[in-house]
Amino acid sequence: MTLDPARHRGRRTSRLRGVVLTVAAGTVAVGAALTLSGTADAATTLGASAAASGRYFGTAVAAYKLSDATYLGILNTEFTMVTPENEMKWDATEPAQNSFSYTNADRIVSQATSMGARVRGHALAWHQQQPSWVQSLSGTALRNAMLNHVTQVATHYRGQIYAWDVVNEAFADGGSGARRDSNLQQTGNDWIEAAFRAARAADPNAKLCYNDYNTDGQNAKSNAVYAMVQDFKSRGVPIDCVGFQSHFNAQSPVPSDYQANLQRFADLGVEVQITELDIEGSGTAQADSYARVTQACLNVTACKGITVWGIRDSDSWRASGTPLLFDGNGTKKQAYTSVLTTLNGGTEPSTPPSTPGSPSTPPPSGGACTATLSNNAWNGGFVTTVKVTAGSSALSGWSVTVTLPSGAAVTSAWNSQSSGTTGAVRFANASYNGRVTAGGSTEFGFQGTGTAPSIVPACTASLG
Numbered sequence: 001m002t003l004d005p006a007r008h009r010g011r012r013t014s015r016l017r018g019v020v021l022t023v024a025a026g027t028v029a030v031g032a033a034l035t036l037s038g039t040a041d042a043a044t045t046l047g048a049s050a051a052a053s054g055r056y057f058g059t060a061v062a063a064y065k066l067s068d069a070t071y072l073g074i075l076n077t078e079f080t081m082v083t084p085e086n087e088m089k090w091d092a093t094e095p096a097q098n099s100f101s102y103t104n105a106d107r108i109v110s111q112a113t114s115m116g117a118r119v120r121g122h123a124l125a126w127h128q129q130q131p132s133w134v135q136s137l138s139g140t141a142l143r144n145a146m147l148n149h150v151t152q153v154a155t156h157y158r159g160q161i162y163a164w165d166v167v168n169e170a171f172a173d174g175g176s177g178a179r180r181d182s183n184l185q186q187t188g189n190d191w192i193e194a195a196f197r198a199a200r201a202a203d204p205n206a207k208l209c210y211n212d213y214n215t216d217g218q219n220a221k222s223n224a225v226y227a228m229v230q231d232f233k234s235r236g237v238p239i240d241c242v243g244f245q246s247h248f249n250a251q252s253p254v255p256s257d258y259q260a261n262l263q264r265f266a267d268l269g270v271e272v273q274i275t276e277l278d279i280e281g282s283g284t285a286q287a288d289s290y291a292r293v294t295q296a297c298l299n300v301t302a303c304k305g306i307t308v309w310g311i312r313d314s315d316s317w318r319a320s321g322t323p324l325l326f327d328g329n330g331t332k333k334q335a336y337t338s339v340l341t342t343l344n345g346g347t348e349p350s351t352p353p354s355t356p357g358s359p360s361t362p363p364p365s366g367g368a369c370t371a372t373l374s375n376n377a378w379n380g381g382f383v384t385t386v387k388v389t390a391g392s393s394a395l396s397g398w399s400v401t402v403t404l405p406s407g408a409a410v411t412s413a414w415n416s417q418s419s420g421t422t423g424a425v426r427f428a429n430a431s432y433n434g435r436v437t438a439g440g441s442t443e444f445g446f447q448g449t450g451t452a453p454s455i456v457p458a459c460t461a462s463l464g
C-alpha cells in the first residue's frame, strides 16, 4: 500500500507531537497534562488524534455509500482504518463455490489506500452471512471449503490487510463458556486453529485476530476466549490479536471492568483492538460511555486502535439507537467531541468508579467498592439482594447503579435510598449503613416486576 506523501507527512508530525505529549504526561502531574488540551497543538480529527499515541481510528465502510459526498468527506477527513462492513464476508466474496467476487471489497481497499488508511479484513470464517452453498455442506466437505475460502481470500488481499478477523463469534452466549454450536464447530473443535494456520500461510504479514461480542467484560464467554488464546499461544497456533466488538446499549452497557478485561488479554501477548464500537443513546450519557471506552484503549498499551461500526447514525446497522459519532446529517455529536478530547489527553483516565464483582472475585486492593447481586426470580417478578464490599479502604458512603432489563421496574427497596424505578436505578446508602470497614460488606435489596437484573452493577464510594 502506498501512502500519499502529503498525508504521510501529516502522520509523522502527529507522531512527533505524540512523543512530546507522552513525555510531558509522564513527568508532570495529570493536572499539567490537562493544560495541554485545547492548545493549538491538539489534533482536530479522530485519526490524527489517535495517531499521536501510535493508534488508529477506524470505521466500517459500505461500498455503496462511497458515492455519497457527505459520507466520503467524513471518511476521508476523520479515519485512518477501514473495515468493509459486509463486502469481505463469505457470502460476498464466494457466492458460488470456488467462484470469487471481490469487486465491492476491492473498491473499499482502493478507497482506503487513496486516503492513506489501513484495512481490517472482516471476516474469513463466521457462522453468519454464509452463502447458501456453504449452509448445505457439513463434515469434511465444509471443513475443506472453509480452509479453501480462508486461503483464497487471504491470498487475494495478501500484503494489503493490517489485521484479519480470521474467526468471528465462535463462542456461545451465557454462562456455559462453550463453543457456539455452528456448522463450522460441527466439523471438529480444531476448526478455529485450522483457520488461523491457513490464514497465516496465505498472508504471513497480516495480524490474525479472533473477534467477538459480549466478551467486553470478564464473564464466562470472555473467559472461554481467554483460555483459547492462552492455549493457542502455548501451542504455537498463530494468533496476534483479539477484537472486542463493543456493541453497547442500556441492556448491555460498557462493563465496569472493560479496561481490565482488555488488559488481561494484552497480558497474554496479543494486540487488542476495539473493532465494532457503537453505543446506543444520546447526549452526555452516550458521550461519557464513548470517553470511557476511548480512555480504556489509551490506558492499555497493546490496544492499538478503535473502529466505530459506521459513520453517521443513519449508516448504523441499528440506526434507531443513534449509536455513532455523527448524526444523520453528518454533524459531529457530543460523543464525537468527547472521543476527540479523550484522544487528545483532555480527560483524566476515567477508570470506572467500580471494579467488577462476582462472589469468586475478591475486590482488588485499592478498588473502592464492588457490588454483587443475587436474585430470587419468578415469572413476572424478582427480589434482588446486593452485597456492597469495601476494597482496601473503609467507606463513608456508597452508591450502586443497577441497570434493569427493559420492562422491569423496582417496586420497593430496603437498606438503601433509591432513585428511579426503571433503566439505570441508583441505590445510595441509608443513614445507618454508609460506613463499611476496609474489606467489610453490607447488603441492601429491592423487589421489582419484570425480569431480574443480571448485569454486574457499578459501585461508587466515598472513602474515609
Ligand code: XIL
Binding pocket: 085, 086, 168, 245, 276, 317
Ligand atoms: C452487520 C452489518 O453492519 C449489517 O449491515 C449486516 O446486515 C449484518 O452484519 N457483528 C459483526 C458484524 O461481526 O459483521 C455485523 O455487521 C454486526 C455484528
